[in-house]
Amino acid sequence: MSSPTYAIETERLRLREATLNDADLALQIYNSPGFIEFVGDRGLRTTDDAKAYLEKNLLGSYAKNGFGLYIVELKASGEPVGMCGLVDRPGLDAPDIGFTFLPDHMRMGYGYESAAAVLDYGRNKLGMTRILAIVDPKNAKSIGLIEKLGMVFDRKIQLPGDDERISQYTTI
Numbered sequence: 001m002s003s004p005t006y007a008i009e010t011e012r013l014r015l016r017e018a019t020l021n022d023a024d025l026a027l028q029i030y031n032s033p034g035f036i037e038f039v040g041d042r043g044l045r046t047t048d049d050a051k052a053y054l055e056k057n058l059l060g061s062y063a064k065n066g067f068g069l070y071i072v073e074l075k076a077s078g079e080p081v082g083m084c085g086l087v088d089r090p091g092l093d094a095p096d097i098g099f100t101f102l103p104d105h106m107r108m109g110y111g112y113e114s115a116a117a118v119l120d121y122g123r124n125k126l127g128m129t130r131i132l133a134i135v136d137p138k139n140a141k142s143i144g145l146i147e148k149l150g151m152v153f154d155r156k157i158q159l160p161g162d163d164e165r166i167s168q169y170t171t172i
Contacts, residue, residue, distance in 0.1 A: 072114050
């Protein structure tokens with residue numbers, strides 16, 4: 001097995017492309033109560049479900065766009081703790097920054113540290129002039145992180161296929 005290539009490194013974290021070996025992590029993250037409450041149920045129940053989701057969405061995004069959600073690992077141990085990256089989402093006119101962490105690794109600053117690095121990467125390495133963030137208006141913790149990143153509320157939107165209106169933030 002080859003060593004992973006890290007797209008982004010910070011003081012405490014490394015961000016790398018996902019592989020099918022990350023299926024168990026995906027199952028844990030996408031089935032955590034907070035993810036289901038604020039983002040939605042992705043219907044991942046088995047390792048095979050998670051592998052198919054990773055292949056279609058994360059690996060597919062890397063191939064199509066040259067970016068996507070990355071696996072966030074602790075530099076010191078290599079332990080995967082979450083995901084953070086940029087998503088080309090239908091219904092949005094610019095890439096969307098996304099982040100999600102295992103419940104045991106929330107409130108440790110990893111979300112801000114990884115998201116700030118992803119914004120920098122998008123702007124300075126990928127040449128993006130505008131990056132969005134979409135969030136459930138009831139998700140106060142994510143809104144706080146988005147605002148700490150310097151993003152500002154833009155408007156309420158409804159994505160194709162969704163019944164709920166969500167808040168859209170933008171970089172300035």
